Structure formats: C-alpha cells, structure tokens
Amino acid sequence: MAMNSEKIPENTQKLLKKHNQSHLLRFWEQLDKNQRQNLLARINQLDFPKIDRWIADIVKNPSPTPLPADFAPAPAYPPAPADAQQARKYAQASDLGRNLISNGKVAAFVVAGGQGTRLGFEGPKGDFPVSPIKNKTLFRIFAESVTAASKKYHTPCPWYIMTSPVNHDQTIEIFRKNDYFGLDRKNVFLFQQGTLPNFDFDGNILLSGKSTIACSPDGHGGSLKALYESGAIADMKKRRIEFISYFQVDNPLINIFDPLFIGLHALDKAEMSSKALTKTGPAEKVGNFCLVDDKITVIEYSDLPDELAKKRNPDGSLVFELGSIAIHIINTDFIEKLNAEDFQLPLHRAVKKISCIDQHGNLIEPQQPNGIKLESFVFDALPLASKSIILQTRRSEEFSPLKNATGIDSSESAAKMMIARAADWLESAGVTIPRKPDGSPDCIIEIAPAFALEKDDIKTKLDRIPKISPGDKICLE
Numbered sequence: 001m002a003m004n005s006e007k008i009p010e011n012t013q014k015l016l017k018k019h020n021q022s023h024l025l026r027f028w029e030q031l032d033k034n035q036r037q038n039l040l041a042r043i044n045q046l047d048f049p050k051i052d053r054w055i056a057d058i059v060k061n062p063s064p065t066p067l068p069a070d071f072a073p074a075p076a077y078p079p080a081p082a083d084a085q086q087a088r089k090y091a092q093a094s095d096l097g098r099n100l101i102s103n104g105k106v107a108a109f110v111v112a113g114g115q116g117t118r119l120g121f122e123g124p125k126g127d128f129p130v131s132p133i134k135n136k137t138l139f140r141i142f143a144e145s146v147t148a149a150s151k152k153y154h155t156p157c158p159w160y161i162m163t164s165p166v167n168h169d170q171t172i173e174i175f176r177k178n179d180y181f182g183l184d185r186k187n188v189f190l191f192q193q194g195t196l197p198n199f200d201f202d203g204n205i206l207l208s209g210k211s212t213i214a215c216s217p218d219g220h221g222g223s224l225k226a227l228y229e230s231g232a233i234a235d236m237k238k239r240r241i242e243f244i245s246y247f248q249v250d251n252p253l254i255n256i257f258d259p260l261f262i263g264l265h266a267l268d269k270a271e272m273s274s275k276a277l278t279k280t281g282p283a284e285k286v287g288n289f290c291l292v293d294d295k296i297t298v299i300e301y302s303d304l305p306d307e308l309a310k311k312r313n314p315d316g317s318l319v320f321e322l323g324s325i326a327i328h329i330i331n332t333d334f335i336e337k338l339n340a341e342d343f344q345l346p347l348h349r350a351v352k353k354i355s356c357i358d359q360h361g362n363l364i365e366p367q368q369p370n371g372i373k374l375e376s377f378v379f380d381a382l383p384l385a386s387k388s389i390i391l392q393t394r395r396s397e398e399f400s401p402l403k404n405a406t407g408i409d410s411s412e413s414a415a416k417m418m419i420a421r422a423a424d425w426l427e428s429a430g431v432t433i434p435r436k437p438d439g440s441p442d443c444i445i446e447i448a449p450a451f452a453l454e455k456d457d458i459k460t461k462l463d464r465i466p467k468i469s470p471g472d473k474i475c476l477e
Contacts, residue, residue: 006033012040019048020203027210027361035211042213046197046205050344055203058349059372065303073320074289074296076276076390077264090260093267097259100266102153105242108146108256109227111326111378112139112171112249113164113193113217120405124167126249127174130402132415133446133475138402139174141252141449143181148449149257152457157257158187158239160232164217168192191230193222196347198354199372206356206371214356219375220248220326221345228339236332244335246328246378250402252414253421254327255454261391262329271334271385275327275393279318282309286323287379289390296388298324298379322390324379325399334385343384345376396421416440422447422476426465429458434470442470448477 008025016022024043028036081087100106116125126139136144143159150157163171172190175181180188195215198206206214218225223246227233236244243262247254255261265273274296276289287298288309301309304320311319354371357363364370382388393399400417403409422445423433434442445468452458458465461476468474 006036009040012043015048016043019052021048021205023204023359024207024213026207026359030361031211039211039213046213051197051205054347054374055199058347058374059199059201059203062349065300067299067303067305068290068292068297071290071292071297071299074291074322074390076289076322076392079392079394089267090264093263094259095263096266097261097263098153100243100262101149101157101257101259102155104155104157104239106257106262107158107160107236107239107241107244108142108149109160109162109223109244109246109330110142110249111162111193111220111223111246113162113167113220114249115167118404119402119411124163124171124174125402126161126171128402128411130252130411130414130418131446132419132444133473134448138249138252140178140181142249142254142256143183144449145254145256145453147182148453151450152453153257156184156187158189158236158241159183160189160191160227160236160244162191162193162223162226164193165195165215166217189232189235191226191232193226194218194229196374198352198356199374200370201372206354208356210357210361214354214371216352216354216373216375219348220378221376221380223378224330224335224338224345224381227335233332233335233339242332244330244332246326246330248326248401251326251399252402252418253398253400255398257453264389264391265329268387268389270329270387270389271331272382273329273389273391274379274382275325275398276322276390277325277393277395277399278321279323282306282318284323286325287377288320289322289324290320292383295383296385296390297383298377322392325393325401326378327393327398328378338381338384345378345380347374347376349373350375396424419443419445425452425455425458426468428455429462431458431462431465431468433468434472443468443472443474446475448475451476 008028081090112126114125116123116128119128121128127137129135129137146157146159196218198214198216200206208214245256285301287300288304290297290299313319350373351369352373353366353369355365400414401409402414419441423441427433436442
C-alpha cells in the first residue's frame, strides 16, 4: 500500500478539476510509487483543450456529419483502358511503375493494429490462417509477396508494419518466431500507432485500471502521424523511397506492388491516390468516392442519404458507384508536409463496449455498449492532397476483406475468392480448369506469390503446371 503522505501534485489537481476529470485520481491512495508516476505521466500527455472540444462536439452532442452543399461522383481510371489513347497512357504508366519499383522508390505499408476477435481468433489479425491449402497466415502471404516483388524487380522492397499497443508485442513475437518469414530483418520496420482516451456518455475519461486510462488505437488515419513520429518516414527518406503502397491487414488478395497504379499516380503528379471498385449495391458498407470543390473526398456510407445512394444513371448503374477499399499510394513528401504542422484528421465517434472499472474499482466487462471510442480515417486526408487520382479495380482480383467469422467477408469467402482468382489466372494462360455447373472451380488451387504475383507471370511457368482434374488440390509454389 502506498504511503498516504505522498500528495497529488497541486498543478495536476487544478488541471483535472478545470477539465472535469478529477475522478482519474480517485484511487491515488491505493497506488504504489510507480503506478502514481505512470498515471501522472499519462495525464500530462493528454491534450485537455482538445479533449474538451471532442467531448462537447463528438461525445456528448454528436451531430450527423454535414454533407457538402454540392458534390458529384468522382472521376476514375477504368480497370482496363477505354480507348487507344488511354491504352498508350496505361502502357507508359506501367513502365514507369516498374522502373520506380526497380529503383527502390516504393515501400509496402500495412496497417495491422487489429485483433482477430470478430473472426473468433485470439491474437493479431495478421496471424490468422487464410490460404485454401497451405493455411498460410495473412502476414506470411504479404511477406511472400514482398519477397517475390524484391526478386522480380531485383531490389529489396522494404516493408513497414503499423501495430497498436493492443498487439505490438505479440506481432513482434510472431515475426521473431517465424524468422521474419524469410525477409531480411533490416528491411522490416515495425512501429505502433497512437491512442486516444475512451469516454463514458457523459464525457468522463474511463479508467481501465486504478492507475491506467482506458485508451484505444486512433484509427487507420493515425497512420499518417505514426509513420512520421515513429521514424518510419525518416527511414524511408534515407532509402530514397518516394511512394508508399498502403493497405490493410485483412485483405489477402492485395496487389501490393501494382506498376499501373504506382505509374498513373506518379505520371499525374498526385500526392495521395486510391483504388476503388464498383459497389455491389446502394447499401454496401464502403465509403463513396465523391468530388467536392474539385477535391477527391470519401463520404461514408452512413452519411450518404438513401435517395442519393440509390440514384441511378440512364444505363442502370449507380451514380455513386465507386466504393473505397483502403488501398492507396501516398507520397512520403505529402506525409512530411502534413506533419510539419499540428494537423488533425477529423475524429469519428463509435459507440462500443469498453472494459473499464467502476467508481469502486471493480472491473466491468459490459454486455451492452457503455462508452465512446474516437478514431480517424486515412481517406480523410485525400482532400488535403494537391492532386489525387482513383484507379478502379475488379473485386475478384484485389479485394476480399476478412471481417466476420462466417458468411460475407469471412475466411470462407476469402478462400473461395483466392481459389477463383487462381483459376481465372490459369485459364487466362490457356490452362483448362474443371468447373461445376454453377461455374465455380471444381478443384482447389492455391498460387503462392513466389509462383505468380500477377496474372501475366503465369505465362512464363506453364511447364510447371500439371493437368488439373475435378476434385484436385493443386498448390503452385
């Protein structure tokens, strides 16, 4: 038990009283010296004037995100060129993209701060096994893609991985245990994103223990600060990296080093660009790419009015058909420029079940939402870019998010999409694929990144592909 004579610093008492957060020191008398020091250090890190604004504007009096007065669907490059002129530009962009990768100008960057809780999995989501035959984890698939790209382009492609305090130590241990999945350790840079305090509905900061403030990762938008503050950008600058290929850990179909996307972004002198896909319908839970004051902007699905979400063109397509899928190219210079000032992306409110202690110090594991978490979204940086482009892609080629234990966006649906893509790649090279009456492959195929990073890589390896019969399991490595 701590000595009661050790007083709370007067300036801390005044600060907390002024901002209505005195309860953070409720258990002071029960803390030992180290606990007291750690709690005071954490309190001193909090930006109370900002917190007061968040409480007033987001926690206690949330209002719907105001829609811009005037906005339109955003323009995008199609997945394949629409005419001869565009075909020439795509060829030029692909050549430029390949040169940039070969010259070591492009780094991979994955946002991997989440746990596999919603998948019914203990541990970091990146450690979730997903490939249909070998059961490779997401981290292994990405590592093999980075290795294959380094080999293909004859240059080490560095990989930056953003974790969170929730899973940082576990992630480091996963990489250590797997010998960095065969990658050179000096080309793998792991760092943590920041956190924001959690609140109850009255704006009181929650405690997760008697000496610890309840905090959550600050969202994928926090990556733009964390890249800078962790030294990752400084490391990239040393390596003369100019472009960051941004993706999220839950997408096993990601094409990390896409020469066309990188090349179009560089050719058009963009600072932050995006990939998009055609939404499955008006209500798909992805952000909508829009044009606001000539700036690419994402309007969240929950903020787009129903009548606009359902509005259709004369040909029957949705007016707002382009969905955001968290795949970006971002310039290192752009991130430096943002961090030259105290920039803050907008914070979004999420009502959640938050583990915390009550006023008696008892741990509460709520069954119902009991508080507010705040997070920022990376796409909110798009309007800050001087130029931004969108490249539309095909869902079957590049997007199968792992979010749920079963059903849509689950490991089962991801494995099916990995098999379907592998079958399509093989068929495009002239390989016969047995199919069921519904058109799906009547076989299980897994293509390792070492065998093919993209469809065109298959053509050079036809002699290594066996005849495929109904019911076969084929893994090409």
